[in-house]
Amino acid sequence: MAIKTRSISSDGKREMTLQEFKTWVKRLDADKDGKISRQELSDAVRVAGGRFAWLKCRRGVQAADSDGNGFIDEQEMNNLVDFAQKHLGVKIVHF
Template sequence: MRCVEVHPNQEMTVDEFKAWLRRYDSNSDGQISQDELKEALHGLRSWFPWWKARQVMKEADSNHDGLINSSKEMEKLIHFAQQRLHLKIHDW
């Protein structure tokens, strides 16, 4: 798998998206916190990354523990990235 530099409107696979996101897992616990997500969004040069990170957590964090830590929550994060961040993420 190649090292992915992510930009809006760029196509990538789900695995490439997850690999990119893991770069922001600052404590290497395999989970994404709101602060880590904010840094990832900042890396995209997204406007208002703190607000978007909060929105993702509201939509994706189904058990309200402040972390994206299950495959279902990751699916919700990917859906948010596709719909609201205009990232083209595919299964292939």
């Protein structure tokens, strides 16, 4: 599932609003349980052309998963936003 973006910034990052990012992440929820698993995130990063998707996603889930249950839920979404901006080539813009 490709990441739809407004544009690519001068530093090569995909620009999107916070709402666009959250909408994209929610579409990754293949089993519709309201949580994003490492596998769901890995599949999306791999389809988007990301290298080392399994490693990035393992680190992403670890970084975002504040309650340690192995999933990213709505309350942990901001943690995932921070990780994505640092490690997945995403830039959150505010309009």
